[in-house]
Amino acid sequence: MNGLRFERKGEGDYYKLILHIGDCYVPVSDDIIEVLTQQASAPADQFLSVLLDKVGYSSYLKEQIQTELAKGGNTSAQINALQQALASA
Numbered sequence: 001m002n003g004l005r006f007e008r009k010g011e012g013d014y015y016k017l018i019l020h021i022g023d024c025y026v027p028v029s030d031d032i033i034e035v036l037t038q039q040a041s042a043p044a045d046q047f048l049s050v051l052l053d054k055v056g057y058s059s060y061l062k063e064q065i066q067t068e069l070a071k072g073g074n075t076s077a078q079i080n081a082l083q084q085a086l087a088s089a
Contacts, residue, residue, distance in 0.1 A: 003072050004065065006085040019055055021064045022071075026055055033086075040087040044079040051082070 007018040007025075015027035028036070032054045039050045048069075056062035069075045 004068050004078055004082060006082060021061070022068050024064065026061060028055060037086050040083045042083075044076045044083075047083055048075075048079055051079075 003020075003022070005020045006028075007020060009016050009018060016030065017028040017033050019026045019028055035050065035054055036047075039047045042050070052062050052065060056065050069078055072078045
């Protein structure tokens with residue numbers, strides 16, 4: 001599946017949240033989940049900046065996230081979907 005999306009894992013799993021980047025995924029630690037959740041109502045560009053900083057901890061991951069956003073077209077809509085996924089959990 002292409003695009004960016006969050007997947008919630010069970011409470012028994014070490015990582016409770018996974019960020020899917022196209023066909024790849026990045027586990028998200030609890031402290032990063034907390035930071036992203038706090039940014040769930042921020043403007044899309046601010047949230048993206050935090051996402052790239054916290055989850056895109058390498059230049060490769062940053063590039064992959066930005067590539068998937070570009071493939072999807074409407075960046076704001078994709079970011080809003082990620083924010084809603086965090087806010088609803």
